[in-house]
Amino acid sequence: MSAPGEASVFGSVHLGYIVVETERLTDWRRFGTDAIGMHHDALDTGLMRFRLDDQECRFLLRRGPAEDVVATGWHIDDHVTFERIEARIRAHGVPVSQGTAEEAQLRGVERLLRFPGPKGIAQEIYTTPLTSPEPLRMLASGFVTGDSGMGHIALTSTRPAGIRGYFATVFDARLTDCIEETISGVKLRIRFLRVNERHHSIAVAALKGLPVDPVRTRVQHLNIQAATLDDVARSYQRVHELGFGMALSVGRHTNDKELSYYAVTPSGFEWEVGWNPVVVDESTWQPSTHQGISIWGHTPVGQTIVDRLAQFRIGARSLARTEETVTALSGAGVPDD
Incomplete structure (x- = not known):
């Protein structure tokens, strides 16, 4: 959160790109283009990108063992706000590094700064995205980006208040609402954080009363917003027909009212394709708590007792490892609602 007298950066921050590290580039190409319907650009044997709009890069995939998201890129509206965020991070004693010219080129930006983030996911900020004159080649009719950013990222955590504090400190993120669910x-309990008009750009889920992280990957899911309901339905059908895993069937959420489904990516985390979420009106919005994730649908697809046992083992193993945090930016003053 901004210090007294300091201008807020809320509304000037937008989720801009995601970096994924994987050894399964061939599967990812099929998943991204043939199933989800995005535009694909091959860079070399160990690198590729997906586009959603005229920006050169929305997803950068590089060869490596993580099978996970390793960085998130945030588009900052102007240089003044960019420098204000950089000054905040440095003032808290957290190291900031300049991305190389090659890294900036791969991400389709003019320059970038990188600093540590929750769960070991590097956070990157930039001001000027590069656009491509090449027409989009994709099965989807389009995706919603613009002032709302390109979607959202969802994490599971044993320290949810620290993650909320981190994004409040760095980006003046606001709590939109919460969901309580029993599974x-x-x-x-899931907290939804916004940095602009999009209902949430970050979601943080935690088991109440249990210091267990039930997810192997750093992210639980990524979200992109389809332009039309037909795009959601057709990509859902393609995911099934091409044999990719489906985590949750089509349903509608209680809080943001988004209609969506959740597929399983080649790296194991989930990918939500949604449509028509609410847009927050800052003059009237008040945080609230919803009971249950969905109004209807979003039922688990193909889960067996073996899957449940595997999830239990993952959660048990999380007790033996320490969740990566950035203590200096985690906002000790943010209440654990």
Whole structure:
């Protein structure tokens, strides 16, 4: 959160790109283009990108062992705000590094700064995205980006207040609302954070009363917003026909009212394709708590007792590892609602 007398950066921050590290580039190409319907650009044998709009890069995939998201890129509206965010991070004693010219080129930006983020996901900021004159080649009719950014990222955490504090400190993120859900007798609380008019750019889920992270990957899911309901339906059908895993069937969420489904990516985390979420009106919005994730649908697809046991083992293993945090930016003053 901004210090007293300091201008807020809220509204000038937008989720701009995601970097994924994977050894499964061939599967990812099929998933991104043939199933989800995005534009694909091959860079070399170990690098490729997906586009959603005229920006050169929305997803950068590089060869490596993580099978996970390794960085998120945030588009900052202007240089004054960019420098204000950089000054905040440095003032908290957190190291900031300049991205190389090659890294900036791969991400389709003029320059970038990188600094540590929650769960070991590097955070990157930039001011000027590069656009491509090449027409989009994709099965989808389009995706919603613009002032709302390109979608959202969802994390699971044993330290949700720290993640909320981090994004409040760095980007003046605001709490939009919360969801409480009970799954197989385990209580879950999800906090939804916004940095602009999009209902949320970050979601943080935690098991209530249990210091367990039930997800192997750093991210639980990524979200992109389809332009039309037909785009959602057709990509859902393609995911099934091409044999990719489906985590949750089509449904509608209680809080942002987005209609969506969740596919399983080749790296194992989930990918939500949604349509028509609410846009927050800052003059009237008040945070609230919703009971249950969905108004209807979003039922698990193909889960077996073996899947449940595997999830339990993942959660148990998380007790033996320490979640990566950035203590200096985690905002000790942010209440754990």
